[in-house]
Amino acid sequence: MKTIIIAALAALFALPAAAHEYNAGGIVVDHPMAFETPKTARVGGGYLTITNNGDTSDRLLAVSAEGFDEVSLHETTTDDMGVARMSHVEGINLPAGETVTLKPGGLHVMFMGLDGDPFEEGEKIPATLTFEKAGTLDVTFNVESRRGHSAGDMEHSSHAHEN
16 A cells, blocks of 8 residues: 555656656756636737746747647737737847746736637646747647636746847
8 A cells, every 4th residue: 555655656757747848959848838718808918937948048039839720929018008018039048047937917928819719727738938049949828717827827027028
């Protein structure tokens, strides 16, 4: 019985790292995910954390995924009047030794063209990230429920970007 419990615990702790972390050179991508969307949604956001463990900076240039009209990098900013605006960014800088978080209300991936096919909890969205130096990296965005999440759940130490 003790052996079964130890094996079950070991499997439980190994699963999240294996299922949600991806590596390309010194780049580590952690927990790519999207939230479920309403049936009427035309777009959905994708979120993840990228750590550059390398000695030189890199840059996330693009994200691609089949079945969408367009997949692109965006940033939400809020002006001094409190109005939030979303805009396309050409890439996201990844300084050496730093972590960049794509999260609601900030940098994120925009999946466009849902048009009646919403993201549903448990769905998996295969995608490819393209980095300037690290090349391409295949990842899977897991669709999760919004319940129990807040934008602060994905906070990390720094955000670097360039338009």
